[in-house]
Every structure is written in C-alpha cells, then in structure tokens.
C-alpha cells in the first residue's frame with residue numbers, strides 16, 4: 202500500500218528495492234522476526250518484469266519473469282514483510298538511525314538498511330537516440346515489441362539481453378538486424394545457437410550505431426546508420442524500431458557519495474559479505490555485482506544481507 206500523508210515510520214530493517222535481492226531479503230528478515238519494511242521503487246519486481254521466459258531460476262525449467270516476481274512479492278508479504286509502493290529520494294546513512302525520504306512524503310527511519318536498488322538500462326548517449334526514445338527507440342522488447350508487428354527492427358548489443366530481445370522480437374518483426382561492435386557474442390551458447398538458427402535474424406558484426414534517422418511529423422524512426430568499426434564505412438538500415446540492449450549500470454544514486462564504490466559505480470562490499478563501508482548498511486544484488494548479475498545470485502545476496510543485518514542488530518542491541 203502507498204502511505205497517504207506525510208508521516209514517519211520506524212523499522213529495524215528497511216529494504217530498498219523489490220527485485221530478487223529485495224524480496225529475498227524480505228523473506229529472511231521476516232523469518233528473523235525483524236518486521237522489515239520494503240520500499241518497491243519505480244519498477245515493482247525489478248528487471249525481470251521486463252522479460253518473458255526465465256529458464257535458469259531453480260525449480261522452474263521455465264517461468265515468465267513477471268510471474269516469478271509476483272510469486273516473490275507474495276512470498277515476502279506472506280512471511281511478514283510490509284511492502285510499500287514508494288520511491289526513496291534521499292538516504293542519510295551518516296548516523297543511526299538511518300533516515301530515508303520517500304517520494305510520498307513519508308520519512309523512514311531504520312536501524313539497518315539493505316540496499317537492493319539493482320541496475321538500469323544503459324543508453325548509447327546519441328542525440329538522435331534521445332530524440333526518438335519512446336517513438337521508435339526502446340530498451341525493453343517485452344514492453345514495446347508488440348508495436349512493431351510486421352516491421353523491421355534493429356537490436357544493439359551482443360550480450361544475453363540483446364540476443365534474448367532479438368529472439369523475442371522475431372515474434373512480431375518481419376526482420377531483426379542484430380548490430381554488434383565485435384564478431385563474437387558474450388551471451389550464453391544456448392542463446393547464441395538459437396539466434397544463429399533463426400532465419401528472421403541477421404547479425405551485422407563489427408558495427409556501431411552512429412545515428413537514428415527518422416521523421417519529425419509524426420515523430421518516428423525510419424532507419425539507423427551504423428559504422429564499420431574497422432573500415433569506418435557507414436551502412437543505412439531501414440527499420441521502424443531500435444532496441445538498445447548494451448547492458449545495465451548500477452542504480453547507485455542514493456549512495457554514490459556516501460559508500461565506497463568500484464568498477465564503475467558498483468557498491469563495494471566486504472569479501473564474502475554484503476557489508477558496505479558503513480556498519481549497518483548492507484548491499485545486495487546487481488547494485489554490488491559487476492560479475493554475475495543473475496536473479497539467483499541477487500536472491501542469494503538478499504539472503505546474506507538479511508542474515509547479516511540480523512547479526513548486526515543483535516550485536517548493537519546487546
């Protein structure tokens with residue numbers, strides 16, 4: 202539920218984020234009788250709500266991402282986590298109790314905090330990409346693929362996300378061109394094999410997107426220009442949709458000036474731990490993980506964070 206008026210809520214453990222890390226922390230913190238509050242943020246359920254089949258969550262050979270996240274939310278709530286629809290806009294971890302401000306006007310104070318704000322899509326940073334965002338340029342095939350029935354589409358990137366998006370988009374598109382800056386994918390082999398076998402997908406190796414081309418009235422994409430990384434030759438590819446799938450950056454806005462970060466902004470945690478540079482502040486999931494970035498590893502870290510928060514609180518309360 203969303204609080205209706207400005208108020209202050211105190212909790213022993215505040216969990217910020219509702220992806221696999223946040224919900225798993227909620228399950229464990231609830232079972233430790235810590236009555237946690239979990240604030241969901243702008244994307245309830247996190248990144249997996251933007252995908253279709255998840256085939257590597259143990260216990261399900263296949264489950265839809267949004268369904269998996271609804272199951273996790275229900276599980277956390279059933280165990281006793283209070284789940285709140287709000288966005289934390291500011292977090293003060295300079296003294297305990299820590300203070301978090303919610304966009305709703307609610308102030309949350311807590312004895313320990315678990316940061317599970319995950320990651321967000323990266324963009325190429327082109328002016329033309331920005332111009333057509335929402336008008337042909339997207340970072341979410343599940344959300345926007347449907348609009349491109351019978352059309353030609355390009356996907357940018359060579360990781361799991363790009364390959365999965367390209368495959369998914371063949372359900373709608375007449376043709377999908379996968380533009381990648383190298384000639385080797387970094388996606389899992391099983392996905393690569395599916396991509397190579399799919400007749401609707403044409404990879405364009407050693408190319409980088411340099412411009413999205415389109416009309417102004419109505420605003421919409423008509424083509425992209427891609428540059429060969431070795432020869433510099435420009436190729437124009439007609440398309441109606443451009444899906445940018447070049448990875449994700451950690452959502453560290455709340456703590457980038459207060460906690461130690463590394464590897465381009467990932468929150469640094471102690472070895473084999475979710476403890477950050479400030480006692481009582483724990484970080485889990487994609488916010489800290491520049492290496493694995495999987496649902497199951499995020500959930501694992503959410504579990505660790507809750508167990509470590511429980512131990513921390515027991516020690517400070519002694």
Ligand code: FAD
Pocket residue numbers: 217218219220221222223240241242243244245246247248249251252254255256257258287288289290317318319320321362452455485486487488494495496497499
């Ligand atoms: P996220 O899922 O990123 O969730 C972050 C949460 O933090 C969100 O709920 C957001 O609302 C919240 N938040 C952020 N800022 C604030 C704030 N200021 N206040 C409150 N809340 C906030 N992994 C797999 O294992 N298998 C797959 O098949 C798979 N498919 C994927 C497909 C796609 C398209 C993508 C993008 C990723 C995929 N992944 C997959 C990776 C997986 O989704 C992530 O590793 C996982 O979701 C990370 O979980 P998380 O809990 O760290 O954060």
Ligand code: NAP
Pocket residue numbers: 257325357358359360361362363365382383386387409446447448449492493494495
């Ligand atoms: P990623 O693995 O970081 O791959 C990003 C891709 O984009 C790379 O191929 C990279 O090229 C390319 N790229 C990056 N910056 C670029 C730029 N400026 N211009 C052009 N190309 C650029 O990201 P991801 O695919 O989003 O995956 C993120 C994490 O989520 C991974 O850990 C992945 O395993 C996980 N995930 C898992 C699944 C699954 O398990 N099925 C599905 C989706 C995501 P280079 O290769 O040249 O670096």
